[in-house]
Amino acid sequence: MRIAILGRVFAVSVCLTAASGCVSTRYSWNDYDQKLYHHYKDPVKYDEFCAQLKEIIEDGEESGRVPPGLYAEYGFTQYEKGDFKASCKYFKLESDKWPESRALMAKMISNAELRDKSSKKQSQPPVTEGGAQ
């Protein structure tokens, strides 16, 4: 409890020093950094992290301020969970929004499509190599 209050006080003071950061940001982050930190702290709660990423995307879409990398990050959680269709969808969204991501997203999409096909052929998905090559 005390730690939480201290943390909050500190966060406010950080915002004050960073000034511009809190007033108006380019993107709708929705505490993305805090959520990623909690994921690294407590990786077991993976579903919670996935849901939070999705929330950030949905909120960001309302204001047209989805941060760079978020579609891809969420798509990757779906890839890791074995939902290759969903992962493709989000990799495509990232690719459409950010031209800088296109080379990587093309690889991610073709990986996801490959795994989607092979998971349909066999009940057990085969191990594919890392993919980013």
Place this chain on the structure above:
Amino acid sequence: MKRIVTLALMGAALLTGCVHQKDLSKFEAAKPTSILVVPVVNESVEVTASDYFLSTISVPLAERGYYVFPVNLVKRMLEDEGLSDATLVHTAPPQKVCGLFGSDAILYVKIKEWSAKYMVLSTVVNVKLAYAIKDCKTGETLWEHEEAMAYTPQNNSTGNPLGDLIVMAINAAVTKAAPNYVPLARQANAKTFNTEGLSIPFGPYALQR
């Protein structure tokens, strides 16, 4: 008289020169629009530091106007490529690592300090970071910076010496249980990427330019 004026001018130049301006000519010539953040080399004894730090870096870089590759995806992909050791990634040719992701520039961060010093009545938390951005085509260093931050829990005076002692003791106990490095790392990043003359220039997606 002339000499005095020159001396005065030199003094003024020295005073204003306190904020050391970075040479951004190489960065401006390379004009990267995307930055790949690779896993962080951790020189501290806190094993969690690298992952915790990684969570703090996307926001300030993207707000500065750059496309930042998704840090968690990048970390996981590198692990799959057999590059889970951050030192290995940092010593590999930038062109090779960038080639896996198609980025313009690559940011290397080294955690030099991530520690808490416990004193009797108060605790000081320290974070020291070394940042370097390299060009993905040439491998040349475009910008580098080192930032250190220290934090002592606020000792709000109660106006009564005995009350003050109690507050300080509570602060030390709280920090000892869970030294909070992450806000400090965020603050270091905010200072590094928001201070004109220190930071990299605004990127193509920045609000103000």
